[in-house]
Amino acid sequence: MPLPIGDTIGILADNLRLRKSVLPISAKGASRWAKGLGLPRGGETVLYTGLMYQLIPYITAMSASQEKVEDSFLAGMVGLGRQVNRLVSISAFMARPPAAVKEQYDKVLRDIAGLLRTAGVEFGYLYGDELYSGALIYDLGGDDLFADHARLVYDTFRKHGVKNVITVDPHTTNMLRSVYPSLIKGYDLKVRSYLEVLAQADLRPVRELGTEVVLHDSCVYARYENVLDPQRTLLARAGCAVREPGESGVFTHCCGGPAESLFPRKARQVAGERVEQLQEAGGRGVTMCPICLVNLRKASGPDLDLQDISGYLSRAYGA
Amino acid sequence: MARVNPGFLEEVRRSDEFNASSCMNCGVCSAVCHMGIELLPRKLFRYVLLGLKDKVLENKETVFSCLLCKQCEVNCPAQVHIAENVRSLRYYMNKKVFKH
Ligand code: SF4
Ligand code: SF4
Numbered sequence: 001m002p003l004p005i006g007d008t009i010g011i012l013a014d015n016l017r018l019r020k021s022v023l024p025i026s027a028k029g030a031s032r033w034a035k036g037l038g039l040p041r042g043g044e045t046v047l048y049t050g051l052m053y054q055l056i057p058y059i060t061a062m063s064a065s066q067e068k069v070e071d072s073f074l075a076g077m078v079g080l081g082r083q084v085n086r087l088v089s090i091s092a093f094m095a096r097p098p099a100a101v102k103e104q105y106d107k108v109l110r111d112i113a114g115l116l117r118t119a120g121v122e123f124g125y126l127y128g129d130e131l132y133s134g135a136l137i138y139d140l141g142g143d144d145l146f147a148d149h150a151r152l153v154y155d156t157f158r159k160h161g162v163k164n165v166i167t168v169d170p171h172t173t174n175m176l177r178s179v180y181p182s183l184i185k186g187y188d189l190k191v192r193s194y195l196e197v198l199a200q201a202d203l204r205p206v207r208e209l210g211t212e213v214v215l216h217d218s219c220v221y222a223r224y225e226n227v228l229d230p231q232r233t234l235l236a237r238a239g240c241a242v243r244e245p246g247e248s249g250v251f252t253h254c255c256g257g258p259a260e261s262l263f264p265r266k267a268r269q270v271a272g273e274r275v276e277q278l279q280e281a282g283g284r285g286v287t288m289c290p291i292c293l294v295n296l297r298k299a300s301g302p303d304l305d306l307q308d309i310s311g312y313l314s315r316a317y318g319a
Numbered sequence: 320m321a322r323v324n325p326g327f328l329e330e331v332r333r334s335d336e337f338n339a340s341s342c343m344n345c346g347v348c349s350a351v352c353h354m355g356i357e358l359l360p361r362k363l364f365r366y367v368l369l370g371l372k373d374k375v376l377e378n379k380e381t382v383f384s385c386l387l388c389k390q391c392e393v394n395c396p397a398q399v400h401i402a403e404n405v406r407s408l409r410y411y412m413n414k415k416v417f418k419h
Pocket of ligand 2: 348351352353354355356359360384385386387388389390391392401402
């Protein structure tokens with residue numbers, strides 16, 4: 001029995017409505033990556049994580065539980081779970097990621113912040129005031145709830161005097177750059193991905209990496225946001241030989257991740273096909289989206305070395 | 320016998336973005352879809368255009384399993400807004416079926 005679509009969306013929507021995120025993580029947990037970096041609070045330009053990298057360990061733990069529930073008698077009880085979730089967050093019980101996994105994703109954000117500093121970009125961070133963009137609810141067609149949430153996110157930026165937003169993942173970039181402006185009158189934030197910011201900066205590598213990598217483009221960067229050159233420019237400048245898999249660039253093969261919340265098994269199958277293409281191309285796998293990274297890693301296991309692009313860039317350009 | 324609901328298209332369509340009628344039924348989208356979604360968008364959108372509401376509602380799983388990856392859209396010769404059309408169907412189902 002597949003997961004009941006209506007109730008599963010209901011739990012995610014209730015979480016966004018009541019707890020301002022699809023999976024509840026504490027403000028402290030979400031901003032832990034920035035501890036000790038001395039980033040100013042707010043400012044005209046901010047690094048906006050959109051909570052995606054921080055949410056991934058929870059989504060992984062949650063989808064492992066969902067995969068067990070899918071095809072079991074428990075699938076029929078998700079509706080009951082939704083009733084309970086309104087009072088107590090059931091996601092918090094279903095999703096308990098190990099500390100080492102959380103640390104891995106926090107490091108991505110620290111690397112990105114370090115790279116921006118090296119590039120001479122002055123930026124702040126909203127710490128506990130930062131909210132999730134609402135991307136998953138938008139994808140699931142929860143447009144009315146999403147519109148209210150988008151307004152809340154925008155008002156938070158305005159309250160802090162933000163004019164420029166630097167994003168770290170494709171989904172958040174798409175929401176803030178292309179979707180929010182269609183919903184919010186007078187929307188005036190300038191939104192760029194950190195990859196675009198770094199590619200435009202005059203960054204020179206301090207280490208030549210000399211690594212052969214195979215690039216997995218994110219569907220959203222490639223087909224929604226036209227972010228295709230920065231990742232190639234930055235890796236090539238860092239001395240990487242960039243290989244392209246069977247389907248790449250604007251025709252990139254999806255990682256299957258967007259099906260993860262409702263159809264975990266199908267998501268795994270699509271990811272497996274992509275992993276094969278990456279392996280055929282050879283080289284170490286490079287991703288630039290937390291959803292791609294986690295979904296492809298789950299499918300490949302130890303057979304393919306897959307890393308977020310930020311780690312390579314940090315090694316090459318970091319101070 | 321399928322029941323025809325003439326007002327269905329208007330219920331689903333929220334703006335001109337919903338351009339299912341541009342579809343030429345060429346089948347490219349089904350051929351390139353990584354989810355192997357045979358039904359989308361040709362038949363599904365045709366059901367909407369024909370007012371076959373029951374047929375659409377029978378296919379909730381198909382509508383929600385689309386990745387919104389736009390692989391079909393970049394290959395579509397008729398510039399059908401496939402991903403946005405799917406999202407319109409999801410919105411409709413959330414409102415009318417799941418009552419969110
Ligand atoms: S590729 Fe475009 S025109 Fe061809 S069947 Fe699909 S939606 Fe219709
Ligand atoms: S957007 Fe949906 S229908 Fe189109 S290729 Fe992707 S999964 Fe298939």
